[in-house]
Amino acid sequence: MTVxxxxxxxxxxxxxxAHGEALRKELRAFLSDRFARLNALSPDPxxxxxxxxDLTEYARAIDAQLPDLAEExxxxxxxxxxxxxxxxxxxxxxxxxxxRKLPTMGDCTTYARxxxxxxxxxxxxxxxxxxxxxxxxxxxxxxxxxxxxxxxxLLGYLGVNSAGLAVxxxxxxxxxxxxxxxxxxxxxxxxxxxxxVTEALDAVRALRLASSRSxxxxxxETAAWVExxxxxxxxxxGAEVAHTNHFLxxxxxxxxxxxxFARNFSVRRLDACVERLAALPERxxxxxxFALLSRDPVRVAGDGDxxxxxxxAAVVLRPERGELHVRPGDPAASSTESxxx
Numbered sequence: 487m488t489v490x491x492x493x494x495x496x497x498x499x500x501x502x503x504a505h506g507e508a509l510r511k512e513l514r515a516f517l518s519d520r521f522a523r524l525n526a527l528s529p530d531p532x533x534x535x536x537x538x539x540d541l542t543e544y545a546r547a548i549d550a551q552l553p554d555l556a557e558e559x560x561x562x563x564x565x566x567x568x569x570x571x572x573x574x575x576x577x578x579x580x581x582x583x584x585x586r587k588l589p590t591m592g593d594c595t596t597y598a599r600x601x602x603x604x605x606x607x608x609x610x611x612x613x614x615x616x617x618x619x620x621x622x623x624x625x626x627x628x629x630x631x632x633x634x635x636x637x638x639x640l641l642g643y644l645g646v647n648s649a650g651l652a653v654x655x656x657x658x659x660x661x662x663x664x665x666x667x668x669x670x671x672x673x674x675x676x677x678x679x680x681x682x683v684t685e686a687l688d689a690v691r692a693l694r695l696a697s698s699r700s701x702x703x704x705x706x707e708t709a710a711w712v713e714x715x716x717x718x719x720x721x722x723x724g725a726e727v728a729h730t731n732h733f734l735x736x737x738x739x740x741x742x743x744x745x746x747f748a749r750n751f752s753v754r755r756l757d758a759c760v761e762r763l764a765a766l767p768e769r770x771x772x773x774x775x776f777a778l779l780s781r782d783p784v785r786v787a788g789d790g791d792x793x794x795x796x797x798x799a800a801v802v803l804r805p806e807r808g809e810l811h812v813r814p815g816d817p818a819a820s821s822t823e824s825x826x827x
Contacts, residue, residue, distance in 0.1 A: 487617070487814045487815055487820060488823070489620055489621060489622055489812060489814050489823050490508070490509070490621045490622070491621070491622050491623075491624060491825060492504065492505050492508040492509065492621055492622070492623050492624065492636075493508075493624045494623050494624065494625045494626075495624075495625070495626040496626070497557075498554045498555070498557035498558040498561065498627075499557050499558070499560060499561040499564075500561060501558050501561060501625060501626075501627070502557070502558035502559060502560060502561020502562040502563075502564070502565060502641075503561040503562070503564050503565035504561075504565065505558075505561070505562050505565060505623065505639075505641070506561065506562040506563065506564060506565020506566035506567075506568075506573075506639075507565040507566070508565075509566065509621060509639065510565065510566045510567060512619060513566045513568065513576070513638070513639045514566060514567065514568060516576075516619055516638050516639070517568060517572055517575075517576075521533060521534075522575060522576065522579055522638065523614045523615070523616075523792070524579065524582060524583065526614070526792050526793070527583060527613055527614055527792065527793050528583060532582070534569075534571060534572065534575070537571075537575065537582060538571055540582070540665070541571045541574045541575055541578070542571075543665035544574055544577075544578050544581070544665050544666070544667075544696070545559075545570070545571075545574045546665070547665045547666045547667060547694075547696070548574070548577075548667050548671065551666070551667050551693055551694065552667050552671055552672075552675050552693075554627070554678070555641055555642075555667070555671050555674060555675060558641055559573045559574060559577060559641065560573070562576075562639060562641070566639070573639070576638055576639035576640065577639075577640060577641060577668055577670065577671060578668055578696070579638070580668065580670075580697065581663055581668055581696045581697050584663060585659045585663070585743070592609075592611035592751075592755075592786030592794075592795035592796060592797065593611045593612070593656065593657040593730075593731045593795050594608055594609055594610060594611050594654075594655065594656045594657065594730070594731070595608060595609050595611075595656075595728075595729075595730050595755045595756070595759050595779070595784045596608035596609075596654045596655065596656050596700075596702045596711075596728065596729050596730075597702070597726070597727065597728035597729075597759055597760075597763050598652070598654070598702050598703070598704035598709035598710075598726070598727050598728075599704070599709060599725065599726045599763070599768075600704065600705070600706060600707060600708060600709050600725050600726070601706075601725065601768050602768060602769070603768055603769050603770075603804075603806070604650075604652075604704055604705065604706050604709075604804070604805050604806055605704070605770075605775060605802060605803065605804060605805075606646075606652040606653075606654050606702060606703075606704040606709075606802075606803040606805065607654075607775045607776075607778070607779060607800075607801065607802045607803065608644070608654045608655075608656075608702070608779070608800070608801055609779050609784060609785060609786070609797045609799070609800050609817070610635070610643075610644075610797065610798055610799040610800065610801065611786050611795045611796060611797050611798070612637070612795060612796075612798050613792065613793055613794060613795050613796075614792060615792050615798070616637045616638060616798050617798035617799060617814055617815045619637050619638040619639075620635070620636070620637055620798070620799055620812075620814050621635075621636045621637075622634065622635060622636070622810060622812065622825050623635075623636050623641075623645075624825070624827075625674075625677070625678070627678040627679075628678065628679075630647050630648050630649055630677070630678060630679070630681075631647065631648040631808075631827050632645050632646065632647040632648070632674075632677040632678065632827075633645050633646055633647075633808070633809075633810040633825050633826075633827060634674060634677065635799070635801060635810065635812065637798075640670050641670070641671060641674050642670045642671055642672075642673045642674025642675070642677070643655075643670050643673065644673060644801060644803070645673070645674075645677050645803070645810065646677070646803040646804070646805050646808060646809070646810055646827075647677040647678075647680075647805075647808075647827075648808055648827050649680070649681035649682070649705075650681070650682075650705050650706055650805045650806055650808075651676070651677065651680055651681060651682060651683065651685075651686060651703065651704070651705050651805060652703070652704045652705070652803040652804075652805040653673045653676050653677060653686065653701060653702070653703050653704075654701070654702040654801070654803070655669060655670075655673060655699055655700065655701050655702065656699065656700040656702070656729050656730060656731055657698075657699060657700075657731055658698050658699060658700050658713060658714075658715070658731060658732065658733055658742070658744070659698060659731075659742065659743040659744050660698045660715035660716075660733065660738065660741040660742060660743055661698050661715040661716035661718075661741065662716065663696060663697040663698070664696055664697075665696060666693075666694050666695050666696035666697075667693065667695060667696060668695070668696050668697065669695055669696075669697060669699040669701065669714070672690065672693055672695055672701075673701065675689065675693075676689055676690070676701075676703075682705050682707075682708070683703045683704065683705050683707070683708040683709070683710050683723075684708070686703050687703070687710065687712060687721060690712055690714070690719065691719060694717065695714060698714055698715045698716075699713075699714050700712065700713045700714070700729050700733075700734075701714070702727065702729055704803075704805055705805055706805070706806055708723055709723065709724060709725060709726060709727045710722060710723040710724075710727060711727050711729045711734070713733055713734065713735050713738050715733075715738050715741055718737070718738065720735035720737055720738055722734065722735065726763065728756060728759050728760050728763060729756070730752040730753070730755045730756040730759070731744060731748065731749075731752040732744055732749050732752045732753065732756075751783070754783050755783050755784055758781075758783055758784055759778070759784055762778045762781075762784070763778065766778065772802045772804070772809075772811050772822065772824075773822065775802045776800060776802060776811075776813055776817060776822060779800040779802075779813075779817055780800065780813070780817040780818040781818070785797045785800070785816070785817055785818055787816070788816070796816075797816060797817060798814075798815060799812055799813065799814050799815065799817070800812070800813045800817035801813075807826065808826055808827030809824065809825065809826045809827075810824075810825045810826075811823070811824045811825075812824075812825075
């Protein structure tokens with residue numbers, strides 16, 4: 487599998503149009519595939535007409551909080567030859583699915599380490615078999631340039647920027663999901679506008695996001711995770727941090743809505759990650775980090791059920807070098823592809 491590289495430079499509309507034009511065939515096919523595969527995942531069939539009121543509200547919230555990305559979404563629609571509603575849907579698929587009907591089992595193991603060789607690495611565990619719609623975006627927004635991992639038209643998912651900031655994420659389940667920008671769009675916003683973990687944390691606090699997540703952030707000086715549930719945020723910083731899919735901060739842990747089975751698996755993955763990370767030297771190679779990510783239980787194997795999370799990629803970010811390394815699909819069976827700013 488070869489991961490396409492999409493160059494999206496210029497003003498917001500131009501960036502979105504370049505993204506849409508580059509992946510026009512793929513995005514249109516994705517939308518035609520059981521309605522972006524939503525109808526393969528949800529017990530309740532949906533269509534664009536039924537979702538249009540919600541998509542309008544999501545678009546209004548994105549316009550209000552992240553106007554540049556709202557304009558980029560319009561450019562994506564233009565370039566791909568799809569409607570604005572469809573382009574918004576591509577950004578908000580996870581929120582449309584919700585979480586009460588689709589309990590998670592996997593859904594990313596993430597860690598970050600500062601020092602002379604700062605690194606942020608993670609598995610990407612998703613349902614929907616999305617490894618066939620993976621891409622890397624080379625984005626230039628103002629003075630910063632970023633490498634961003636994307637799935638199925640997302641403007642953001644995780645990535646690294648030219649200022650030396652890397653951002654990853656984990657799904658956590660709490661609160662009432664609402665109309666707002668997705669955490670994926672928030673991550674793109676951080677990469678576009680922030681030079682450090684401190685700036686990124688301030689930027690996150692200024693947003694009112696649609697859904698709960700934990701973001702992991704790393705620069706040369708600081709590693710941190712920030713857990714988000716409704717308007718409550720909790721932060722933990724250190725030279726080394728790790729996160730899976732259960733809340734770690736004692737203020738938010740009582741609100742966790744992960745099932746007991748999923749929580750037990752999340753704890754197991756976190757323990758394995760922390761143990762393996764402690765054994766890695768500070769100057770561990772990129773392939774050493776992929777070896778950590780490619781072993782069970784950190785790597786989550788698929789069972790053929792499109793509705794279940796499995797590892798669809800593993801990523802190693804090198805913020806000081808401006809590098810994004812990815813193994814698409816099952817990282818235990820794929821080769822590393824490397825991108826640099």
